[in-house]
Amino acid sequence: MHLADHVTDVQLNEYLDNETAERAEIEMHLSSCDECAARLSTLQNVFTELDSLPELALTKSLSEASPWDAAPFTPRPSLPAQLPKFLTLTAILQTAFAIVAAVIAAPFMASLLPILEMPSFATMFINLQSQWVALLDQLSTFHFQPVTFNLPTLEMTSLLFTLAGVSVLWILGNGLLLRNQR
Amino acid sequence: MTTPTDRDLILQARRGNAESFGELVTRYQTGVFNVCYRMLHERGEAEDLAQESFIRAYDRIHTFDIEREFGPWIRRVAANLCLNHLEGQRGATELDDERDADPTQRPESVVELKERSEQIHAALASLPAHYRVVIELRHYQELSYEEIAEELKIPLSDVKSHLFRARKFLAEKLHAPG
Numbered sequence: 001m002h003l004a005d006h007v008t009d010v011q012l013n014e015y016l017d018n019e020t021a022e023r024a025e026i027e028m029h030l031s032s033c034d035e036c037a038a039r040l041s042t043l044q045n046v047f048t049e050l051d052s053l054p055e056l057a058l059t060k061s062l063s064e065a066s067p068w069d070a071a072p073f074t075p076r077p078s079l080p081a082q083l084p085k086f087l088t089l090t091a092i093l094q095t096a097f098a099i100v101a102a103v104i105a106a107p108f109m110a111s112l113l114p115i116l117e118m119p120s121f122a123t124m125f126i127n128l129q130s131q132w133v134a135l136l137d138q139l140s141t142f143h144f145q146p147v148t149f150n151l152p153t154l155e156m157t158s159l160l161f162t163l164a165g166v167s168v169l170w171i172l173g174n175g176l177l178l179r180n181q182r
Numbered sequence: 183m184t185t186p187t188d189r190d191l192i193l194q195a196r197r198g199n200a201e202s203f204g205e206l207v208t209r210y211q212t213g214v215f216n217v218c219y220r221m222l223h224e225r226g227e228a229e230d231l232a233q234e235s236f237i238r239a240y241d242r243i244h245t246f247d248i249e250r251e252f253g254p255w256i257r258r259v260a261a262n263l264c265l266n267h268l269e270g271q272r273g274a275t276e277l278d279d280e281r282d283a284d285p286t287q288r289p290e291s292v293v294e295l296k297e298r299s300e301q302i303h304a305a306l307a308s309l310p311a312h313y314r315v316v317i318e319l320r321h322y323q324e325l326s327y328e329e330i331a332e333e334l335k336i337p338l339s340d341v342k343s344h345l346f347r348a349r350k351f352l353a354e355k356l357h358a359p360g
Contacts, residue, residue: 009346009350010342010346013342013346017320017327019326019327042357043353045356047321050302050317050322052298053220053299053303055212055213056219058212058215058229060229061211062207062215062229062232062233063205063207063208063211
């Protein structure tokens with residue numbers, strides 16, 4: 001600060017609180033500026049008044065008729081602030097495995113799941129009724145025919161392998177978790 | 183027989199010794215009550231909040247850092263509790279002349295010093311809650327600016343401005359002519 005500048009109110013507060021690095025400069029200014037010295041004096045009076053407050057006495061002791069006095073004190077087991085490192089690591093690994101497996105499985109699931117559309121209730125009812133009628137018609141003229149299945153080969157196998165892999169990783173993860181907890 | 187330290191009493195309380203916690207209450211109850219009285223300026227409320235502060239401490243005795251000093255900690259708990267209490271009240275920041283009607287301090291029976299103390303308490307009570315708490319933490323609990331900021335979770339600049347405004351307000355209240 002410049003010597004010519006008046007000391008700000010915040011600086012005066014910092015000065016009295018011993019929270020300033022400009023102590024020498026402020027003192028030098030105060031010695032030559034009556035206005036700032038008067039403001040300091042007013043502020044000092046507030047400090048003096050606050051410091052003069054006597055301690056009041058209680059009318060009753062707080063240690064009587066209190067929960068720790070009336071009820072039997074049962075110590076509560078302290079909980080750890082956070083999980084141990086190895087448990088956190090296991091949980092992270094398990095989550096990572098599950099995410100990777102979900103990413104691998106997502107395209108297969110998408111190709112297998114039909115696109116869901118919700119028709120109105122009336123349309124659904126009419127469709128259901130017409131299907132029921134058609135089924136009854138088919139049953140009335142039923143002739144046994146050989147049925148051939150075209151199973152997807154690669155996709156289905158990959159999906160099954162992925163699901164099996166996820167299950168194994170999940171079980172392994174849980175196993176590690178339970179073993180660490182013992 | 184030597185007097186047990188606060189640390190001894192806390193350890194005994196943790197082991198289930200209720201009397202040890204009662205001894206801690208006896209040691210610090212006046213200080214805690216005075217924190218509450220400076221913040222609330224109403225004896226009944228101050229006693230209730232002081233009691234509540236010790237109940238909080240009792241609940242947290244197992245997680246209390248044994249390396250810290252119990253006295254300053256419980257006084258800060260009380261200050262925060264009173265701040266929350268005041269902020270939960272509507273219109274509590276304005277001075278209510280009825281609040282300081284302390285039956286033990288009737289104007290006709292008190293000496294000049296007590297009257298002045300009462301004026302200071304009344305001036306404190308007329309401050310908004312967030313100004314009152316910085317005055318409490320700085321003047322009576324002697325926390326640094328940084329410690330106050332940390333305790334109240336507010337920026338350092340707010341601590342400075344709250345202190346400056348609070349003291350300016352107190353100066354006007356306490357040194358007003360007539």
